Amino acid sequence: MLPDGTQVDLARPPEGDALVLLQKDDLGRQILRHSTAHVLAQAVLSLWPDAKYAGGPPIEDGFYYDFDIGRPFTPEDLEKIEARMAEIVKEDQPFTREEVSLSEAAELFADQPYKSEWISEMDPEASEQGVIGDRVSLYRNGDKFVDLCRGPHVPSTGRIRSFKLTRSSAAYWRGDEHRPMLQRIYGTAWESPKALEQYLWRLEEAQKRDHRKLGPEMDLFSFPPEIGGGLAVFHPKGGLIRKIMEDYSRAEHEAAGYEFVVTPHLAKDTLFAKSGHLDWYREGMYPPMEMEGATYYPKPMNCPMHMLIYGSRTRSYRELPLRLFEFGTVYRFERSGVLHGLTRVRGFTQDDAHIFCMPEQLEAELASLLQFVLKVLRAFGITEFEAELATRPDKYVGKPEEWDQATEALRKALVSAGIPFEMAEGEGAFYAPKIDVHIKDALNRRWQLSTLQVDFQFPQRFDLEFVGEDGGRHRPFMIHRALFGSIERFFAILLEHYGGAFPTWLAADQVTVVPISDRHYDYAGQVAEHLRSTGIRVTVDASDQSLGNRVRKAQVSKVPYMLVVGDKEAEARTLSVKPRGGTEKRGVPLDDFTAQILEEVAERRVPV
């Protein structure tokens, strides 16, 4: 099944390297993985003849297939299946396509309830899911296995060179939590052993960089069970890095004409009734608290409070655009199973702003806003951006014309910023279309980060107005936006992006001084004091350990600079400078190093 419906004729495939080349592009890999999914199903059915098989598409980096064997698969099962798959590959069974009528297909899969369900839903008028008129396509490999499938496939199972089953897990039939739970086996397949090896390396590297592992290891943050799931505490070093991120963000916002506001964490139900949150997202909110005859909720968003600030007095068109910014902490009752380190939590802080502007200012404001977003994110070493433009969902408030107008303004901003983007139809928030900015990290993983939303609903619900040049009252437009999205989440992304080796301006400890022996402690202390007086964060490793031991500790700690000092350095007031990941340079005058690191920090230099 290819999402874009492309058909590829592989009846006469290119041979040798050309096939590998073909399989290297996304389409080729999808075909390869889809074929491997068939082999997986074939293997499972040969081992468990009573198994019911549901379906298995290619996915990013691999494929899966859903089965029902009446119990979960064990790791031993996976080994057996993988071995059986290897046999099927070795037998080089040809994949062949055939077309049968819907009734023939129904008969063929009569004892396969999941397949039968697909067939029974197929519309003879439509041409999708492998259905051509009232006929449906099947793929067989050899005479051993047949599956309902649109294809295409590789010519034969022997083309599958490098695959591996990675894990198994439960999944609802057709993604519906009210339907039966099937057992899903995930695997990966690549055009060559080398590509598979690279993929496995990436997996391993991602595991090493996992912020849930690095965070506690580097003493940055933790999730005390006593506080509760999805609620993090930042330790001094994590808190320091977070403060540096916030300080930079504040400075940039101040320069860009934002004004700073502060709002409480709780509000009465009437506010969230007015904003619509209680109607639309009650189940995502923490439960209410009763107090003195009123009902309070922890806020799931900052918007309603910013609306109140805008509405607190008459606004003139001269004040617009009015940009209200806050590091606002919000609470959302995420279902327990979805919590994930710092990237999916129940309490988090948004770098949230609401911009109120006149209709004629909207386009220009969005365009400069998008540039601002990119500038700030680039300072953190993010270089690759993609965007999604999410349009009106099924559940929405407001008038369709307004949605169209807002969507068009967002689209123009994207075009003028030159960010590649795709449309995400129906993915907008209930009150607004939005741009989601995605970034790619050092391991080429995509993360959704910034969001820009044009909102016509809140100004209406809160009856916001401004007095125009004509002396009349008008409704402002409002833009919701967040750059980091959530500071916690962005912190985690940076931690993984850098694998813990933060650029110097962000690193909690920037320099470690290592005296060679205890008669060099004095000079080490002087060096540290000098650096500290210029604002550099420096520690001295005066522990009673061998030099090699302390050098190793400095390396492992990922501190940006290690300065080794001994007799020669003390005498000449120089340093042996070893940058993290670089080579040592001896005899560097203290003042030179100081000037150099200060410049690096001031420029917020990031590794290239």
Place this chain on the structure above:
RNA sequence: GCUGGUGUGGCGCAAUCCGGUAGCGCAACCGACUUGUAAUCGGUAGGUUCCCAGUUCGAAUCUGGGCACCAGCUCCA
């Protein structure tokens, strides 16, 4: 929330199947060594085995409940 899994000194692990004094490495601490670039040597201390019940002469181990985490599903304003 659902399915499956995991929870043992700060960290990584062993003992869990088949109940019988919880053990190892690293880190920490103390001492010796005074070092020129990724682990010096010797010693010491540290555990309510996630929590609460139950079974048992006896529970890290078995049973039930809870909490937290992990892989997914679903969800993600």
